[in-house]
Amino acid sequence: MSQTHVTAGFLPLLDAVLLVLAREKGFAAAEGIDLHLIRETSWANIRDRAALGHFDVAHMLAPMPLAASLGLTPLAMPMIAPMTLGLGGNGVTVSAQLWEAMTEAGAPGDLDAGPAGAALRNVVAGSHRRLRFGVVHQTSSHNYELRYWLAASGIAPDRDIEIVVLPPPFLPDALGSGGIDGYCVGEPWNSVGVTERGARIVTVKAAIWRASPDKVLGMRADWAEAHPETLAALIRALYHAAVWCSDPGNHAEAAEILSAPHYLGQATDIVMLGLTGNIETGSGVQAVRDFFVPHARAANFPWKSHALWFYSQMVRWGEVAHNSVNAATAAACFRPDIYRDVLAPLGVAAPLADSKVEGLLSSPTSIPAAAGELTLAADGFFDGRQFDPQALDAYIQTQRSVARNGH
CATH class of the missing domain: 3.40.190.10 (Periplasmic binding protein-like II)
Structure with a gap:
């Protein structure tokens, strides 16, 4: 119809x-x-x-x-x-007070996720209260990537830092009022926090999980x-x-x-x-x-490996049980077949594969594609780990072990 x-x-x-x-x-x-x-x-x-x-x-x-x-x-x-x-488009922003503490703890201010996370860990370890960060929704890339960044930096989400949900436009005001200490959100709300609330952007999605x-x-x-x-x-x-x-x-x-x-x-x-x-x-343009x-390097292609990584985080944080049925359901939500079929008559280069190993590419790489070759950007997680959707069970087990150990 x-x-x-x-x-x-x-x-x-x-x-x-x-x-x-x-x-x-x-x-x-x-x-x-x-x-x-x-x-x-x-x-x-x-x-x-x-x-x-x-x-x-x-x-x-x-x-x-x-x-x-x-x-x-x-x-x-x-x-x-x-x-x-x-791909990309969001960042992690903190209050001026928290940023001052992070700089004293060694944050270099270059948006590098690793050093920023290490500095935040030091602040958390010496804080007399539990910090509170905002995300836009529970089942959001913001929540899962913030948690991933925190956990890989040695900070236990929910135990060391409270995470609350607020709509994106409310986050700068929540930060300015002292209701939260930081947040993860898409643009323009990081920039609004900087310009209107004196906040500081400490890292970005493109640094936590590149090309995601x-x-x-x-x-x-x-x-x-x-x-x-x-x-x-x-x-x-x-x-x-x-x-x-x-x-x-x-x-x-x-x-x-x-x-x-x-x-x-x-x-x-x-x-x-x-x-x-x-x-x-918050301290200059970078x-x-x-x-x-918005478009280049298969930015519009719905990789099933992306869907399965999000699924792995849903399992990690106790939102859903891991089994073959749930994993198949999650993978089926992203439909590269529809994308290929619709755009093939236009001669659009689309990957032949539905999934890839996330974090494998350290530099731009050409891959086989419908209608010729396609170059993908370097991808990967800031901590150097890889996600192979063909080894989903092992990845989830490793994530569970890390969560049990509190980092």
Whole structure:
């Protein structure tokens, strides 16, 4: 069944840019799609309204389709993600007071995740109270990557640091009021914390897990099955938006479009920081390689290995039991087959494999792809560990051992 009117929910974040540009630059209209965007206030609202059918599709946290399909949400049901909306895009921000303590504990201020984590560990060890960090949702890349960073740095989440959930736009104010000491969020809300609350960005997603996804195009599986032509048209529109957004010459216009009150509602120069990767950390601008990648190097490809890493963290933190059925359910949420089939007629290079070993590539690497070769960026976790989805059981067991030991 063909459908021309598509309703998409989104949150005011930089990585909603492909949906925004698909509408505002006419890419959706060119595919016959009347794309209607609805701004929401929290990821819980996105989750529930997508499940209820209020939205046909949504700007979703990458682990959210997994959570719905695994029965971890109030309105659980099968959901899929046939496209990733870019790589990177978030960071970890702390209060001025905590940053001062971290610098005294040896933080170098260069956004390197390892030294920043070591300094935070020293602060935590000497603190008279348990620090509190905010994340945007429980089943979010932010929560899992923050926990991974903390644990690999020798800090036990939940024991040494409390983690609470707040909507992204609330986090800078929560930091400014003293309600939290730090947070992990997507842009522009790290930059807003710096400019309006005197905060300090201490590390970024691109340093914790390089070339990793943050948001996806998510939807109910039954909607996708009922509207394959509409879904294909939308994926094509988003692909063209991603190509347009990847051109640095278009960043100023993209930032101006995103800054509108009904989208991000922030100054254009704030939006530009994340688009360009020139991040104002709180003590000067630092160029961050691949801070946000909207298109290049298979940035829109929904790797099943990404889905399974998020699943491994759900298991690690006690949200779901590990078994072959749950692992298969999680992997099935990311749909590289749909991505390939839709974009093949356009001659788009797409990986032939559905999964890869995360952390294997230390430099840009060419891989076999449909329609020629494709170069992937260096990837990997800041602590040097690798995730092989073919060795999922062993990886989960190792993670459990680390969690039991408190770091």
